[in-house]
Amino acid sequence: MNLKxxxxxxxxxxxxxxxxxxxxxxxxxxxxQKDQGLLTNEAAEWVAAKLEIAPIHVLSVITFYPxxxxxxxxxxxxxxCRTLACAMAGGAKVCDKMLSEFDTRLNEVSxxxxxxxxxxECLASCGTAPVMLVDDEIYENLDEAKAQEICEKxxxxxxxx
Amino acid sequence: MSVHPKEQRIILKYxxxxxxxxxxxCYMKNGGYEMLKKAVGMEKQAICDEVKNSQLRxxxxxxxxxxxxxxFVDRKSGKPxxxxxxxxxxxxxxxxxxxxxxxxPHQLIExxxxxxxxxDCAKAFIYIREEMPKGAEILNQAIKEAKEKNFVGDxxxxxxxxxxxxxxxxxxxxxxGEETGLIESLEGKRANPRIKPPYFPAVLGxxxxxxxxxxxxxxxxxxxxxxxxxxxxxxIGRPNNTGTRIWCVSGGVKxxxxxxxxxxxxxxxxxxxxxxxxxxxxxxxxxxxxxxxKILKSGERFTGKDRDGNGYDWGxxxxxxxYDGIAAAGSMSGSGGMMVLDDSVEIxxxxxxxxxxxxxxxxxxCTPCREGSLWLKKITTRxxxxxxxxxxxxxxxxxxxxxxxxxxxxxxxxxxWPVQSYLAKFEDEFREFAERHSRMGxxxxxxxxxxxxx
Numbered sequence: 001m002n003l004k005x006x007x008x009x010x011x012x013x014x015x016x017x018x019x020x021x022x023x024x025x026x027x028x029x030x031x032x033q034k035d036q037g038l039l040t041n042e043a044a045e046w047v048a049a050k051l052e053i054a055p056i057h058v059l060s061v062i063t064f065y066p067x068x069x070x071x072x073x074x075x076x077x078x079x080x081c082r083t084l085a086c087a088m089a090g091g092a093k094v095c096d097k098m099l100s101e102f103d104t105r106l107n108e109v110s111x112x113x114x115x116x117x118x119x120x121e122c123l124a125s126c127g128t129a130p131v132m133l134v135d136d137e138i139y140e141n142l143d144e145a146k147a148q149e150i151c152e153k154x155x156x157x158x159x160x161x
Numbered sequence: 162m163s164v165h166p167k168e169q170r171i172i173l174k175y176x177x178x179x180x181x182x183x184x185x186x187c188y189m190k191n192g193g194y195e196m197l198k199k200a201v202g203m204e205k206q207a208i209c210d211e212v213k214n215s216q217l218r219x220x221x222x223x224x225x226x227x228x229x230x231x232x233f234v235d236r237k238s239g240k241p242x243x244x245x246x247x248x249x250x251x252x253x254x255x256x257x258x259x260x261x262x263x264x265x266p267h268q269l270i271e272x273x274x275x276x277x278x279x280x281d282c283a284k285a286f287i288y289i290r291e292e293m294p295k296g297a298e299i300l301n302q303a304i305k306e307a308k309e310k311n312f313v314g315d316x317x318x319x320x321x322x323x324x325x326x327x328x329x330x331x332x333x334x335x336x337x338g339e340e341t342g343l344i345e346s347l348e349g350k351r352a353n354p355r356i357k358p359p360y361f362p363a364v365l366g367x368x369x370x371x372x373x374x375x376x377x378x379x380x381x382x383x384x385x386x387x388x389x390x391x392x393x394x395x396x397i398g399r400p401n402n403t404g405t406r407i408w409c410v411s412g413g414v415k416x417x418x419x420x421x422x423x424x425x426x427x428x429x430x431x432x433x434x435x436x437x438x439x440x441x442x443x444x445x446x447x448x449x450x451x452x453x454x455k456i457l458k459s460g461e462r463f464t465g466k467d468r469d470g471n472g473y474d475w476g477x478x479x480x481x482x483x484y485d486g487i488a489a490a491g492s493m494s495g496s497g498g499m500m501v502l503d504d505s506v507e508i509x510x511x512x513x514x515x516x517x518x519x520x521x522x523x524x525x526x527c528t529p530c531r532e533g534s535l536w537l538k539k540i541t542t543r544x545x546x547x548x549x550x551x552x553x554x555x556x557x558x559x560x561x562x563x564x565x566x567x568x569x570x571x572x573x574x575x576x577x578w579p580v581q582s583y584l585a586k587f588e589d590e591f592r593e594f595a596e597r598h599s600r601m602g603x604x605x606x607x608x609x610x611x612x613x614x615x
Contacts, residue, residue, distance in 0.1 A: 017325075017327045018327070019241075019284065019368060020348065020349075020368055022348060022349035022350075023329075023347060023348055023349045024349065025349035025350075026329065026330065026331070026332060026346070026349060027329070027330065029332075030291075030330055030332070051349075057349070057350070060350070060351055061349065061350065061351060064334065064351040064352065064524075065331070065332030065333060065334050065352075066332065066333040066334060066521075067291045067331075067332040067333040068332050082514075082517075082613040082614075083253045083452070083514065083515075083518050083613075084253055084254070084412075084452060084500060084511060084514045084515055084518075085253065085254060085411035085412055085500055086613075087514050087610070087611050087612070087613040088411075088412050088413070088500075088502070088506060088511075088611065089412075090610070091613060092609070092610035092611075092613045093610065119613070120292065120333065121251075121253075121333070121335065121518055121521060121522065122251060122252075122253040122254075122292075122335075122452075122518070123292045124250045124251065124255060124256045124258075124259050124290070124292060124293065125256050125259065126253065126254050126255070126256055126409060126411035126412075126417070126498065126500070127256055127409060127410065127411050127417040127418045127419060128417075129411055129417075133292065136294040136295060138295075
């Protein structure tokens, strides 16, 4: 495991916060996923050794929670809410726009590697539907025009980086 | 967002005031942490009694009296007691905790510390869903600020009481809102809800220690109960339905949003505050308390007798907007997430959308729920795709009836109730929809977009 110093520091800080160290599984996985982009079997074994539990306990957590992943994604992670309030407000059209702008399909890395577009379940902002997350940033009251603007912004940022 | 005159803002009093910021200086300038200073000088039992006497009911979904929940804590075990704030706001239609956490996080911190002090908790956790990544950052910053001022941490304000707050981020599993699933998740495991009994984590919870799990809005209310006194607090709203509630309205209304109100009717919320249906539309049905709750149909009459034996006969707009009012209409106020379906929405398609949600979110422990939710997704999906089978409507009902009451946790009800209530009230539409779409060779784009079930 080749983790950044700040990731290791975050992990060392997380473990003693809990009365029992197995509780640190999720914070450790969040930190590693942010560092590496995904959670490999090696990561699961590393976390397990660190917390002195069997690797299967870590793998069972990784595979249970939708926001943990074992696959690579694009440089920006786009998650569009699909649940009822957003669907009534046109979430599907917003998703189609994101897919066509990046010439990609749902749950796949776009051909240029810029994004992965996914649906997510209720993002808890139904009053400003439809909404989506781009990495940690929430975008609200979307329509196709706003989706296009966001795509252009992402493209510009990704090219610059 | 401007405050409607019919609102009665207590918890959201400052949230949308221009210039109000989530930092501790702003909070303290507006009287923040004054109640904590008072509370640490009070008898712990006196605080618990105030909460009990206020008749405060939990705001997370079940509406269980918070003070009674606190009284279940097993004190004889000698084990540490833990406080867990359920900020896994995941019920579709609900977005109230987001407002508190993002705009007024110190109110929650103060509510948690007062509640933890009153119940003598050794440590507090805030379980926040990962779909609110900024919320976790804001809470961590707020806790850091509160620690610097000795409102959180060791020997709080010289009282001899110590309590730390740990923010724990989930990873997008709806079932973590179920309190025993949340506890499993906090222990570093899959969020499989625990077998009952014990019915309350107050007996056996986190690390098999007594644990109190309360919703964000519930814990904020504790602060205001102390400030106002239980008697004054109990005057807000109706008996057994005391205090304000933050209602979240989405879907087919002119002004969707969050509104803190008390003592009004469903009609006043939907028509006066939210402006009624969008132009050219009529309201077809309302899901009152989050997507798991039974649907209310426009034009339906709700009749019966209340606790005092008085008869009532309500239309949908007359329903008192509180726990008992919505229960009297055969549904539940749940987490306060109201979704309004206008006449553009086909009920079978709305159900297809929700069944995709529930089948995705079932933890998979109990066969009726794991298999049943998937069956319901498949049936509603094939209906949308024009491939319904002649007995599908009856099959859906049969599957739902076999889930209800046959699972470890209330998720089983959450899957079954929409199916059962939509079919009970819109059965003709289901049959007509299935028939029409089976015949139709044409365009199903709109239905597929609303089902949004790829």
